[in-house]
Amino acid sequence: MVSNIDLSSLSKIVSEVTETNIVEVAKYGWGRQGLIPLWFGEGDVPTPEFISNSSHESMIRGETFYTDQNGIIELREALVNYSQRALNLSLCDQRLTVTNSGMMAIALVMQMLLNPDDEVIVIGPVWPNIYSTVTLNNGRTKHASIRLLDDGWRLELDDVFAEVNDATKAIFINSPGNPTGWIMPEEDQQSLVEFCRLRNIWIISDEVYHSLVFDRTVATSILTFAKPDDKVIAINSFSKSWLMTGWRMGWLVHPIGLSETLAKLIQISTSGVPPFIQQAGISAVTNGDNVIADLRRRCQIGRDIVFDRLEKWPRIKSIRPNGAFYAFFAVDGVENSLEFCKQLIDRCNVGLAPGSAFGPGGEGFLRLCYASTPEKLNSAMDALEKEIGGR
Structure with missing residues (x-):
C-alpha cells in the first residue's frame, strides 16, 4: 500500500x-x-510451561493493575537472590529496576545520562540498536573495536582510553558479546572501572548473555569490581537465558540513588512491566537454572x-x-x-x-x-x- x-x-x-x-x-x-x-x-x-503458567495464574488471580515502576518487590528480591547465587554479587532491591525488555533498559539509561552532543564510546562490533539509541537521545558515538586475532577476539584498552575526551559521558561494553561471543577479561574489567572512576565516566555494561558461556559457569559481571556508588550500570534480560524473547522484560542494576529517576522515566513511557509478566520472571530466576x-x-x-x-x-x-x-x-x-x-x-x-x-x-x-x-x-x-x- x-x-x-x-x-x-x-x-x-x-x-x-x-x-x-x-x-x-x-x-x-x-x-x-x-x-x-x-x-x-x-x-x-x-x-517453558512452568514460566508461562506463573503468568497465567497471576492473571487469573486478578494481578492486572498498575504496579511499582521499579518492579514489584517480590521480583526484585528474587533478582537479588539470583545475583548472589549465579553471579556472586551482593545487591539490595533498591539497586534494581525492572524494565520492559533489555532494549528498553538501554534506552532508559541513554535518556537518563545524555545531554546533546555527549559522547558514548561503544566497543564493537556490537548490536546495532546501541548506536541508534545514542543517536535518538542526541548523543554521539565513538568507536573502539575488538579485533580477531589467531587466538581469539582481543580488545586493547588503550584504544578505548585514547577515545576519551571532555565530551565523554559513558563507555558501553557488551560481554559476552553479540555478535562475536567475546568475553571481557576480568583484569580489563577492573582496569576499566578504575579508569572511569577517576574520570567521572559512566560504564554501561550489557550482560544479557552472562549465563550463555561454554568454558565457565557464568561470565563475570563488571559489577564485581565496582563499588555500590560507582557510575556503573549493568543491563540484563530474561529473553536469552530463559527463552522469553517475546515477553519483553529485563532489569537494571544501578547505584541506589537512581531508583526515583528511573521510575520517573518509566512512568512517562510504559508505566511499568505488567505484574503478571513479572510473576513469570520470578519463576524463571527462582526455578529456571x-x-x-x-x-x-x-x-x-x-x-x-x-x-x-x-x-x-x-x-x-x-x-x-x-x-x-x-x-x-x-x-x-x-x-x-x-x-x-x-x-x-x-x-x-x-x-x-x-x-x-x-x-x-x-x-x-x-x-x-x-x-x-x-x-x-x-x-x-x-x-x-x-x-x-x-x-
Missing part, C-alpha cells in the same frame, strides 16, 4: 535513524518457501556443528566462541556484507545477518545464530558450503 503522507515534518533525529541492515536482509528474505532464517538472536524453543543449563547444552552442540564446518572452509576466518550463541566469521573477498547476505538468500535460501550492521569493525563478516536444532543447522551449513565452502 502506497502512502502519500509528507514525512518531512518528522523529528530530524528520528529521520536520521536508518533501518538496520539485519532488518533489511530479513525483509528481503521473509516469506520465501523453505528459507532457513538464522539472522535474529533467538532459538526455536518456546518458553535447568532451563539455562539445557539451553547452554543445545547451544554448544549448535556451535560445534557450525564451527566444525566453518573451520574446514578455506575462505573463512573465524574463532570458536566461548560466549553467546553466534558465529561471526569473515568471508574472503566479501566487501559488502549486506549485498552478500542477499545473494546467500537467493542462492542458498539461508538468512544470515550482515557484519556491516554491527558497526565499523563488522564489515566483511557475517553472523549466524546457532541457537537452533541440529537438523536445521546441518541443512543450513550444507547449503552454505556450496557457496562459501570452496576456494
Whole structure:
C-alpha cells in the first residue's frame, strides 16, 4: 500500500535513524518457501510451561493493575537472590529496576545520562540498536573495536582510553558479546572501572548473555569490581537465558540513588512491566537454572556443528566462541556484507545477518545464530558450503 503522507515534518533525529541492515536482509528474505532464517538472536524453543503458567495464574488471580515502576518487590528480591547465587554479587532491591525488555533498559539509561552532543564510546562490533539509541537521545558515538586475532577476539584498552575526551559521558561494553561471543577479561574489567572512576565516566555494561558461556559457569559481571556508588550500570534480560524473547522484560542494576529517576522515566513511557509478566520472571530466576543449563547444552552442540564446518572452509576466518550463541566469521573477498547476505538468500535460501550492521569493525563478516536444532543447522551449513565452502 502506497502512502502519500509528507514525512518531512518528522523529528530530524528520528529521520536520521536508518533501518538496520539485519532488518533489511530479513525483509528481503521473509516469506520465501523453505528459507532457513538464522539472522535474529533467538532459538526455536518456546518458553517453558512452568514460566508461562506463573503468568497465567497471576492473571487469573486478578494481578492486572498498575504496579511499582521499579518492579514489584517480590521480583526484585528474587533478582537479588539470583545475583548472589549465579553471579556472586551482593545487591539490595533498591539497586534494581525492572524494565520492559533489555532494549528498553538501554534506552532508559541513554535518556537518563545524555545531554546533546555527549559522547558514548561503544566497543564493537556490537548490536546495532546501541548506536541508534545514542543517536535518538542526541548523543554521539565513538568507536573502539575488538579485533580477531589467531587466538581469539582481543580488545586493547588503550584504544578505548585514547577515545576519551571532555565530551565523554559513558563507555558501553557488551560481554559476552553479540555478535562475536567475546568475553571481557576480568583484569580489563577492573582496569576499566578504575579508569572511569577517576574520570567521572559512566560504564554501561550489557550482560544479557552472562549465563550463555561454554568454558565457565557464568561470565563475570563488571559489577564485581565496582563499588555500590560507582557510575556503573549493568543491563540484563530474561529473553536469552530463559527463552522469553517475546515477553519483553529485563532489569537494571544501578547505584541506589537512581531508583526515583528511573521510575520517573518509566512512568512517562510504559508505566511499568505488567505484574503478571513479572510473576513469570520470578519463576524463571527462582526455578529456571535447568532451563539455562539445557539451553547452554543445545547451544554448544549448535556451535560445534557450525564451527566444525566453518573451520574446514578455506575462505573463512573465524574463532570458536566461548560466549553467546553466534558465529561471526569473515568471508574472503566479501566487501559488502549486506549485498552478500542477499545473494546467500537467493542462492542458498539461508538468512544470515550482515557484519556491516554491527558497526565499523563488522564489515566483511557475517553472523549466524546457532541457537537452533541440529537438523536445521546441518541443512543450513550444507547449503552454505556450496557457496562459501570452496576456494
